[in-house]
Amino acid sequence: MGDTNHKSARSAATIERPPWLWYLYLTATFFLAQHNLSYAVSGIGNYNFSADDIVGAVAKGSLVHQVVLFSLGLVTLVSLMRNRANRPHLDSPLGWSLLCFVVLAAASPAWADDVRLTVTRTAVFCILCAASVAVARRLSIRELIWWILFSSFLFVIIGIVAEVFFGTFRPFASGYRFAGTLHPNGQGIQCGLLLLSALAAADLTKRWRALFWACALLGLVFLILSGSRMALGATTLSLVGYFGAAFSRTAKVAAVCGLGIFFCSLLLFSGPGSLSGIKNAAMLGRIDDPADDNSLNGRTMIWEEAGSYIRQRPILGYGYGGFWTPAHIEAISDKENWGVAASHSAYLDCVLTLGLVGLFMYVVLLIGGIGRAFRFYRASQDPTFAFCGGLLILFAVDGLLDSVILGVSLLLFVCMVVLARLAFLCRLEQPQGHS
16 A cells, blocks of 8 residues: 555546536535625625524525525435445444434434424435535545635635625725625635645646645635634644645654744844734734623623523534524524624534534544544555545634534535545545545
């Protein structure tokens, strides 16, 4: 499984024809399901919906979302029936953990308060689960990286064009955050995906390497412009995980020394105001209310409100997606004086929806997935597995302050595909990259 296989796999990757129909279909699906041009229209400071808008969206639903998800379910069914290759196998702890989490979520309408809402959101989750297995069977991890790069690049470009068209692209204006077709926090994650996938693509092949680096630079610039500190931190840690695994010890030492010299030089030449300048840079130019200095932009107050509900149903929660009903949204939004549609923490939302049992399974699933990805990398030296580990780190860290397990998003889906691939389609003695 050594260097010869690794080199042959890299060579094969340069002559594979990408499955463009899948790329285009999946990209269109997640653009229609997740993106909204109203963010580009609204302009600086108007990035959050009101409580009435959120309640209306939850109560009425979206016809576009329904059509898109029905289409995804139909395509998934056809793909699973027609694809006879890469049959899943259930012989790993990660596979059992993933199956148990899905079964728990699927059974959660049995104890939900709002059965209709929980059934609807559980059905969406099950469609995503089935689609992730279908995509994992159809696309190799290399092809998945190309798709993430293609879709995230396209989404960022569409966001830039939309803001320019509506006159809201003002990167030098006070309070500006790059939103495009998503909330700035979501757009930050989109840019993080572009950065990570572009660097991975540059490592996989020598062709078009300069173009991939340019895409990575684009992702970095607009990640910073999004003003999302959580997205920047999560992306940084994912890159540390990826490069820490994929690069040689000499390259790691050189990178650490280079960063050390850079920051020491920055402190030396910044002068007396260096600390305030560094703090401002770390805050991405955002100035928070001093009264809310420890509130994480209001998150801790939401967490306190959610805690009172958790104490009422701590074991199994309120059903998958079943806590954020119109009644709960209105009650919490009224107390916080802004529209609140989620707890802004995947881990807290996991407790609200599936209880402490669900949280335990979720954490075990993430830790198991990250560990299995890096074990495959050490066994095969295939950088695609290092990418999988970095991607799951991005997902796990971003979940600390964002509700990444609710709704339909590119990040959630690609992580589901990676978990399905690692759990059901890869074996330690012969990983996917060499099958």
